[in-house]
Amino acid sequence: MRNIDTALWADEFRELLARGFHFFDFLTAYERDSQLEVIARVVNPENKQSQLLATLIDPNRGAVTSIAITYRGAVWHERETAEMFGIYFVGLVDERPLLRRSLLGSPPMLKSTVLAARMLKPWPGQPSHRKQQPIGVAEDWLQV
Amino acid sequence: MTNSIGIPAQAHGVIALTASACTSCMICVRECPAWCIELESHDEEVTEPGARRPRTVSVLDAFTIDFGLCMYCGICVDLCPFDALAWQPDFDYAAGSPSGLVQGINELESWGKSRE
Ligand code: SF4
Ligand code: SF4
Numbered sequence: 166m167r168n169i170d171t172a173l174w175a176d177e178f179r180e181l182l183a184r185g186f187h188f189f190d191f192l193t194a195y196e197r198d199s200q201l202e203v204i205a206r207v208v209n210p211e212n213k214q215s216q217l218l219a220t221l222i223d224p225n226r227g228a229v230t231s232i233a234i235t236y237r238g239a240v241w242h243e244r245e246t247a248e249m250f251g252i253y254f255v256g257l258v259d260e261r262p263l264l265r266r267s268l269l270g271s272p273p274m275l276k277s278t279v280l281a282a283r284m285l286k287p288w289p290g291q292p293s294h295r296k297q298q299p300i301g302v303a304e305d306w307l308q309v
Numbered sequence: 310m311t312n313s314i315g316i317p318a319q320a321h322g323v324i325a326l327t328a329s330a331c332t333s334c335m336i337c338v339r340e341c342p343a344w345c346i347e348l349e350s351h352d353e354e355v356t357e358p359g360a361r362r363p364r365t366v367s368v369l370d371a372f373t374i375d376f377g378l379c380m381y382c383g384i385c386v387d388l389c390p391f392d393a394l395a396w397q398p399d400f401d402y403a404a405g406s407p408s409g410l411v412q413g414i415n416e417l418e419s420w421g422k423s424r425e
Contacts, residue, residue, distance in 0.1 A: 289347040290339030300340065 166204070166217045174220045175230035175256075178207065181216055182235050185209045192232070192242035194222075194250040196276055201250060203229055207236065228253040249274040320398035321381055324374055325420035330393035333367035337385035337394060345378035346385060347371070374417060376402065377410035397421035 169177050192205035201222040208215040220229060231254040233240045241263070243254045248262045251272035262268055271278040288299040316322065333350035349371040354363040386394045397420040404410050 283344075286344060289344055290335060290341075292335070297339075299344075300342070 189236035326417035
């Protein structure tokens, strides 16, 4: 995986397309140590080589340039990443939500977001004799 | 090895439970990211011949997996210290309502048995 400066993200993909990486595989984001990273993979179908690129998202800007002009298949992935992680893709023409009915509220894939389903149902693993935190939920969250 | 319609025996179709192997340790329940396993148990004292004191054992009363919520990650199967959970290739357990996908001990124990 190659780390790319966010400012050079779109240029890098333009260059990869020019070098024969015609096949767009996927784009998504993930959260590590409270930082968001966007990753994307493209493939050169001729020599079967692939490139996996990552860019760290500046938390103050929360944005990166869309690569959908270069790879049209990236539109779906960027729409999904935008609504799930709250990342803004500059230049993305289609901003309609894919899976969420509205973009109000905290993006569901952020670890800080407590999902409604986690509020409605008590954790089945709660020991009877002491309070224990379920794995993967926000620290200050506890079912009352 | 494949079954009659070519599904490999090691396919992740459904999770089967061997209730006699389960110690109600709750590890699977706590680690399941989808919160879709629930179990109830109670403690019983058993005195084994020759033992000086009775031993407390957990007896499983109820064990359910909600396959409507399960995302087939396999964490429960991997983490069970007693091999009480195992993948079976069976997939034909569609239901007409979400509650039909909640399987209890009897259903979970039945998987894999008919094809042994
Ligand atoms: S496979 Fe994963 S989601 Fe399904 S019951 Fe096991 S731990 Fe839970
Ligand atoms: S981890 Fe295994 S032994 Fe423990 S409760 Fe779950 S099925 Fe039973």
